Amino acid sequence: MKEIIIATKNPGKAREFKRVFDDEHFEIKTLLDFPDFPEIRETGKTFEENATLKAHAVMERFNLPTIADDSGLQVDALYGRPGIYSARYAGDHNDAANNAKLLSELGGVPKEKRTAHFVSTLVFANPKNDKDLVVEGKVDGIIGAFPEGDDGFGYDPLFYVPELGKTMAQITVDEKNQISHRGQAIKKLEKQWQDWIIW
Ligand SMILES: O=P(O)(O)OP(=O)(O)OP(=O)(O)OC[C@H]1O[C@@H](n2cnc3c(O)ncnc32)[C@H](O)[C@@H]1O
Numbered sequence: 001m002k003e004i005i006i007a008t009k010n011p012g013k014a015r016e017f018k019r020v021f022d023d024e025h026f027e028i029k030t031l032l033d034f035p036d037f038p039e040i041r042e043t044g045k046t047f048e049e050n051a052t053l054k055a056h057a058v059m060e061r062f063n064l065p066t067i068a069d070d071s072g073l074q075v076d077a078l079y080g081r082p083g084i085y086s087a088r089y090a091g092d093h094n095d096a097a098n099n100a101k102l103l104s105e106l107g108g109v110p111k112e113k114r115t116a117h118f119v120s121t122l123v124f125a126n127p128k129n130d131k132d133l134v135v136e137g138k139v140d141g142i143i144g145a146f147p148e149g150d151d152g153f154g155y156d157p158l159f160y161v162p163e164l165g166k167t168m169a170q171i172t173v174d175e176k177n178q179i180s181h182r183g184q185a186i187k188k189l190e191k192q193w194q195d196w197i198i199w
């Protein structure tokens with residue numbers, strides 16, 4: 001079986017990737033399998049720069065094909081914030097604190113002005129390929145007035161998808177992969193990566 005590493009320590013992301021890539025052909029590992037892997041500083045100014053930093057740090061350590069995701073929430077009323085700083089919006093990496101800060105910053109903003117987008121950039125790096133494969137995905141939603149649902153991670157309980165009449169935390173991981181920013185980016189990757197990779 002061929003191994004692929006997903007360069008993430010986020011269990012929610014790891015679960016979404018594994019649902020798609022884990023099959024009889026590939027063994028999927030994430031940084032959760034290597035708890036001693038040092039923290040990768042996300043010093044880039046864009047999602048692509050940060051995903052590239054993560055993909056290359058991990059690829060160089062393990063010498064294996066590596067996919068990294070850098071993603072975030074862009075809220076129109078906040079001029080695109082928290083954006084690349086979504087994980088640490090309220091200080092340290094804490095979903096409940098991030099959601100509370102988001103609700104407080106949007107206090108008094110009416111529903112029609114609470115439009116937002118999840119975006120994801122994936123970078124696939126491979127020791128034998130000179131150029132990385134880069135894809136993006138995006139999904140539109142509305143930031144709810146209070147959290148709803150227990151599934152997913154991060155801002156999912158506040159991210160209401162009008163077409164579904166539900167938040168991203170009220171759907172299964174498979175349903176989320178059908179529509180989400182990450183799911184759409186993964187679909188683009190799936191169309192391209194097997195032709196690109198040099199084993
Ligand atoms: O860097 P890794 O280890 O992959 O994990 P991370 O959680 O730090 O990931 P990012 O640096 O890409 O930060 C993305 C943040 O954006 C938010 N986010 C991204 N995708 C999301 C999703 O599908 N649902 C909810 N929140 C999401 C969430 O707060 C994430 O922590």
Ligand SMILES: [Mg+2]
Binds near residue numbers: 042087
């Ligand atoms: Mg991160």
